[in-house]
Amino acid sequence: MKTLGIILIIAGIAMIVIRGFSVKTEKKVVDLGPLEVNKTENRWIGWPTYAGGIVAVVGLVLVLSNRKK
Numbered sequence: 001m002k003t004l005g006i007i008l009i010i011a012g013i014a015m016i017v018i019r020g021f022s023v024k025t026e027k028k029v030v031d032l033g034p035l036e037v038n039k040t041e042n043r044w045i046g047w048p049t050y051a052g053g054i055v056a057v058v059g060l061v062l063v064l065s066n067r068k069k
Helices: 002-017 049-068
Strands: 020-032 035-046
Touching: 002 049
Parallel strands: none
Antiparallel strands: 020 035
16 A cells, blocks of 8 residues: 555646646548548646645555554
8 A cells, every 4th residue: 555655646746747738639520532631639638736636645645544554
């Protein structure tokens, strides 16, 4: 449980620092036989800052509860 707690702490801090990322997606707009028209869009995948804080706190609780045993 200690390793899981440390991983959650690191992931939570990373989620606070990096608030999301952008992904390129390609959509087919028109398909006329051999002619295709595609459109590239940038989609933002993000999470709220407090989610990273919650993940880090859960990791901290796991590390501290494992230390008492």
